[in-house]
Each structure stands twice: as C-alpha cells, then as structure tokens.
Amino acid sequence: MKEDEKSFLSVMNGIAVIPPPVWLMRQAGRYLPEYRALRAQAGSFWAMCMDPQLAAEITLQPIRRFGFDVAVIFSDIMTIPYALGRAVRFEEEKGPSLDPVSSASQLDDKREVWRHRLEPTYETIGRVRTQLPRGVALLGFTGAPWTLATYMAAGRGGDEQRSAKLWGYREPTSFAALLELVGDCVAQHLITQIEAGADAVQIFDSWAGGLPDEAYSNWVVQPTRKVIDTVRKTHPQAKIIGFPRASSLAGYELYAAETGVDGVGVDTGVPTRWLLDFSRATVVQGNLDPLLLVTGGKAMRKGVARILQEMRGKRFVFNLGHGVLPDTPVEHVAELVRLIRAPP
Numbered sequence: 001m002k003e004d005e006k007s008f009l010s011v012m013n014g015i016a017v018i019p020p021p022v023w024l025m026r027q028a029g030r031y032l033p034e035y036r037a038l039r040a041q042a043g044s045f046w047a048m049c050m051d052p053q054l055a056a057e058i059t060l061q062p063i064r065r066f067g068f069d070v071a072v073i074f075s076d077i078m079t080i081p082y083a084l085g086r087a088v089r090f091e092e093e094k095g096p097s098l099d100p101v102s103s104a105s106q107l108d109d110k111r112e113v114w115r116h117r118l119e120p121t122y123e124t125i126g127r128v129r130t131q132l133p134r135g136v137a138l139l140g141f142t143g144a145p146w147t148l149a150t151y152m153a154a155g156r157g158g159d160e161q162r163s164a165k166l167w168g169y170r171e172p173t174s175f176a177a178l179l180e181l182v183g184d185c186v187a188q189h190l191i192t193q194i195e196a197g198a199d200a201v202q203i204f205d206s207w208a209g210g211l212p213d214e215a216y217s218n219w220v221v222q223p224t225r226k227v228i229d230t231v232r233k234t235h236p237q238a239k240i241i242g243f244p245r246a247s248s249l250a251g252y253e254l255y256a257a258e259t260g261v262d263g264v265g266v267d268t269g270v271p272t273r274w275l276l277d278f279s280r281a282t283v284v285q286g287n288l289d290p291l292l293l294v295t296g297g298k299a300m301r302k303g304v305a306r307i308l309q310e311m312r313g314k315r316f317v318f319n320l321g322h323g324v325l326p327d328t329p330v331e332h333v334a335e336l337v338r339l340i341r342a343p344p
Helices: 007-012 033-042 045-049 052-066 079-083 111-129 145-154 161-170 172-196 213-234 249-258 272-278 290-295 297-311 330-341
Strands: 070-072 088-091 095-098 137-143 200-205 240-244 263-265 283-288 316-320
Touching (some): 033 052, 079 172, 145 200, 161 213, 172 213, 240 283
Parallel strands (some): 263 283
16 A cells, blocks of 8 residues: 555455554543643633634644544534534533433524534634645544434433433434434534545444344434435445444444444444454444553553454454543553554
C-alpha cells in the first residue's frame, strides 16, 4: 500500500490490510495531559464540543502523539437531543442529563434548525480535514435512535433502558414516532458530516444489549436500517460502521445482515474465534478489553497478540471493545500501536 493511502478505507472497501488499521474509541480524552489542559481552559466538556477550534485541536491530539490511522471527530452523541431542542447538561462524574421526553411532539422537527444547532460539528470536520496527515482517515459519528431514545426517555445517562422499554411496551405507536423523528435527525447529521469532509461515519448504539429478540429488531435493527437507507439515498458509497454494543452473537449477526452497515464494531465479550466466521459477512472492528490497555505489560501484549493472530488477513480494524478509560497510561497506548505495527 502506498504511504498516502488510507488503510482504514481500504479495509472498509473489503481489502484485508496487514497490519490492520488502528484507532480507539475515546482516543481523544481525559487520559491525555494535553486534553486536560484544554479542558481546564474551556471550562466544560460541552463547551469544547461546541467550539470548533478547540474540538479540532482535541481531535488531532492523539493523531500527533500516536499516529493512529483514523481521526475520530471530537463531539458527543448528545448533540442530537440538543439539535431536537432539549437542553443538555453535563455534570462532572455523572455524565449527561436533560429534561425527559414523553412525546415526539415535544421535539423540534425542522431540519434547518437541526443544521444550525449542529453546525459546530461540521465546522470542526472542515478544520480537521485541512490538517490531517496523508493516509489518515476522518471519522464522523452519531448515536443510534434506540440509544438516544433511552437517554431522552430517562433524562440521564447510564444504563437506563427501563424508561424507554416501558414506553415502547406500553405505547408502541408513540415510541415508534420518537424513534422515527430521532432517526431522521441522525440520518441528516450523518449526511452533513460526510458532506463536510468525513471519510466514513459510525453509529453508536451503546445500550443495544439485553433486549428481547422482537425489541432488538424493532428498536435497534429497523431504525438503524432506516437511517442507513436515508444516508445512502444521498451518498450511495458512504462507508458506515455500526456498534451495537453488548449484543448477543445472534444479535450481531442480525444487525450485520439487515441494517446495511459496511462494518460492525464488537465489544469485549465477543469471542475472537467466532469473529472468524463473522468477518466473512462484514468488516469487523474491535475488541481489546480497555482494562488490558490500562494494565499494560505482559497481559496487554498477550491480548493484542491473540487478536492479531486470529484476525490476520481478515477485513479487520483494530480497536477496543469500548472507550479508552481515563486512567489509561499514555505509554500503554503508544506500546499498543507499536505492537500492532511491529513486523510479524
């Protein structure tokens, strides 16, 4: 592969690359001293998300330090509820909160309003695009309709499926209307990120796990399929990864088969050997335990070697099974990248 070719996009186009491209969820974050310095300057996490200059700088920090193959835009999935008219608050150590939603009629449904409120993200993408090293892909992202609905129904973060599940069971028509409106906003956000300069996009469905089969199909798979269909009507060649975290193995298979994604991110609970068959159907992304990255040393090296050996020659993107933890030593991240790129 030529030096300026983007290995990540090669994999997304169905070409196995050795060594595999690597990026990490939450690769820009609190474990980096340069991030913490900017965080102190900005005053709040949300302020950084809404400031394109700061967000662009944060996006580029891990690229400069580690040379990842992908720069993931610094933003947050809660920008969608904000675009829909909900006030979003971030509290230290507690995460996001907002006023709960009980009907789709409480949300703004005008696309021009969404575009205006989400403009900082698009400006950030434009700024990063002009500064990326050759060969580094730019990834945009958003939350999935189901995960966003769980936050909006509960009014807070965390594993708060209860409110959304009760709404979906008790008032399926009303809940479907919420998923439809949120999905429309999600699709428009992805389309505009691509038009702003993103090479690919990822849909995070953080609370996809633990749902019964019918609910998983109705609330996770089908709304995601609608989002992807909408994106592809405008951008037929768009490269899209889905991350339905903590799905069952059957759930991952259904998701890959029916949503239309190009690749599927998998969590730490997925057996690597099972991925050998799964990788015949889709690009696979994952799935080192974030706590192995915190641990470092022999344990991390063993985990990395196992994944590299078993996924060698497959359509595979190396990543974690979830995000980088705040107490991760930066030297462990640097070693991870060296291990992945070391000659076999």
